[in-house]
Amino acid sequence: MTRALRTMAYPRSCWTSTFWFSWVLALVMASGGQQQTVFDASFASLIDAGANGSIDWRVSVSKDWDVLGPFPIHAREQHFLSPAFPLNLSEPLDHTAQWPSSYADNGTVGWTTARARDDGTLDVSFPEIRWSSLRATEGWAALQSHSVLHTTITIYPPPSQDGQSANPPKLLVDLLQGSFFTVLPPKNHESTEGVVPTWYAGNIYAMDRAPPQVVPLPRDPSATEPTAYDLFVSGDYEIRLFGDPLFNSRRDGIPVLSLTLSASLLTSSKAEVILLPSHDVTCDFADGWAFGDALGVGVRSLSGWWTVGNVSLTTITEPSPIELQLLNATRIAPSQTRIVPIRISQRAAYYASSIELDLHLTSSTTLTTLHVILPVTQLPQWTPSNSPSEGIMASYFFATSMPTAFRVIPPELPNDGDPHPAVLALHGAGVDIITMPFWIQALPRQERSWVIAPTGRTAWGLDWHGPSTQDAWSTVDALYAIVASRESWHLYMLAENTRVLVLGHSNGGQGAWYIASRYPDRVAAAIPAAGYIKSQSYVPLIHSRSAHYIDPPLRAILESSLTPDDNDLFMSNLVDTPILAIHGGDDENVPVWHTREAVSVLKTWDPNANATYVEDQGQTHWYPAVFDNDHVKAFMRSLLEQGAVGAVSQSKSFTLTVSVPSDSGAMHGWRILSLQTPGRLARLTVRVEDDLVSVRTTNVKSFSIHRLTNGIQLTVDDRPLHINETINDPVVLQFSIHDKMWTVENSIVTPNIQNTGRLSNILNSVAPLLIVIPDNSTDRMLSVAGRIAHNLDIYHKLDAEIIFADEALRRLQTGSLGRGNIVAFGDVDNSFTRHILVDSRTPFQIHGTNLFIKGRQLGQPSAAALFLHPHPSVDSALVMIVFAGRDSGLEKGLRLCPIRTGVTVPDWLLIGTSTDAVGAAGIDGAGVWGVNWDWNEAMSWL
Incomplete structure (x- = not known):
């Protein structure tokens, strides 16, 4: 689950703090002598680490840091607060000032110091805080904390100018396990009043294959003397990143924020x-x-x-x-x-x-x-006795055109009739299946079933939600196409749209609960191991800063964006799915009660549910035999031998629970397509008695059914519905409610499935995302577009193309805009944004140069609005508009673009000016769109 898996239990492999050096070395080795024309020089000639006696520009990062903190914060709250909280960086630093913090004995904290190691690693701790006392009542939530870190970066000019000063360098910065960083003008420069910091996201998960950020210097350095810049880092301690300090190397219970910062220069190249x-x-x-x-x-x-x-x-x-x-x-x-x-x-x-x-x-x-x-x-x-120890690396195009790798283990034997279900194996957080073979080696080879290990886009992905789920299912379809492509492999064919046995460990165990409960008809069985129920249960949000100021209805609407991820709410969907839930009895990383509680919730829905819980006494979070043991093998064999179709057990009464219809599949052929009130849960309870099928709906606007046989009597919400006797499979029956009356129609086309509910749906794109910026974009706007593209690459390996508004409009007019989702930045200067808002397809409208919703104007000049909007030419695609006219608003909007799980961003937000200090309590408006993109009174706060 946490990055601590990699430091304490999982093999370290290549995640260490020397990654910056290995990244540069890889480039040097790959480019030397291979780049033609003007590219004959290696990348090493373009950078300077500041310690090799270069005659070019040089850089050094001070090892001495100023530290302010700790302050209570809940996970992901730093996306709402200013990364410099509680500081105002336009004012001079006062190292004698004190700031309120409930973690300190006297209720205040001030500046302290820390010193980085030679490799750039900085360990920050606060031993004076009585952590054991705090966690005695608050648990892990008390360890979540925020601090502000400050040091200086110094740029040294070349000894001989030779025109070098005309081409000042850019910084290359790699920040591992820090949230955000910014570089500000030199202290001796004119006042920084009014300067809006440009905040760059750090590589907080320390993921491999993450290039450093290119950071233009905020002021040109001097050509005659060293120039010092201020560097500020938002340091946020999260249990998921660093683990329980009772189990670190010191075992003293004191949380240690450990981050690594490296800086180099990109000179005139x-x-x-x-x-x-x-x-x-x-x-x-x-x-x-x-x-x-x-x-x-x-x-x-x-x-x-x-x-x-x-x-x-x-x-x-x-x-x-x-x-x-x-x-x-x-x-x-x-x-x-x-x-x-x-x-x-x-x-x-x-x-x-x-x-x-x-x-x-x-x-x-x-x-x-x-x-x-x-x-x-x-x-x-491969043969029955010979299979690659690290599996076979396969590849396919995710979302139309994104090259993606995954690993598979071939079956021992060819099919003996109908193909057997595949095994879909979901790795834990921080596990890179490309470079860490231990995961594929921990999965037992099956007699006649393929084992498929997807990346989930990256080592963390989106916790097996959103594009990570999309990737998991796409690898199954890709393997089917690969095996079908060569006749000699046909003996090992999968069934098209095969059902799978899904298993996973830690975050992958959570993912197994997630995928099985969202797509019950495609999952033959599930083996979740060491999985947590949901993020809010893993580390509660009780130390939220914004909770002290926020209107409770607003908080409820914001947190509705977490509902689609809450596995416990969807356990009703698993009453007919065989489950083998596993947990180590001494798990130090994901508390064992999570699996116990998940099974308890499932058994509450149906005491006879086919769910078995195995607690491996004395085992910690990861142990190599978690899946490679007799009871797991027996369970897998009993399910996989049933074939790809197999006998599907169906209770006489079951309930399908759905939050976002586009993120969920069918259960026994029944599927919810849209909700009466988006943002709330919808449930469809089906009871079968002989030839009578009774359906009870809660918050359902439309649903569909496969495999409803002739002669069935159907009632929906106690009203009988007539079904045409001539209907035969595989026709889909769609049911819709109008004026409190249900109607039924035949459909053989793909239904329009509701895909709103939260901003993170923008990541579920069927093609590379388009990032649209105004034609007259400033350096800040170009930086914003580049930074979100960078974040999409690091966190999800999602491709994005940056284009200007006039080109977006030309593509729209010529029908070549594409099917991918779109992110549009700017205000009325963005002609693309202005164009798509003309039709008023949502309650947001532009009047003059201002944005309005329900007659209310977007707030102060430094405010921002984020909202989903229908794609102008593709029904199933989305546009996310980040509307802001000032730099400060753009920075707020960018930080809330939904890159990580756990950020509470529903369909639309108005970001006020006070969010920097009070977090989500500074939101001026938020809500979930109605079923037709209209105003949803029940789920709106303004």
């Missing part, structure tokens, strides 16, 4: 675009054939706009056994990283150890080529 091998995507070859059709090449623009327009093979004699095709032209904004999608196809077997190719790029002034060598792992055909 010979190269403006580079390869990023950390982002490359490949697949293994089995008996000479690619196990997938997707390749990806990581490319980053150091400056300027670049377009990858073509790809060509190199060093292969004709006729080539393989062909490469650029899936689509890929435009890369300044400082952006994208993975170029390439489709691979074969005429014959290919046994080489690498694939060499050239990417052909253009900018406004330059044509150039990047030479790429993708290593290839060649594997023999």
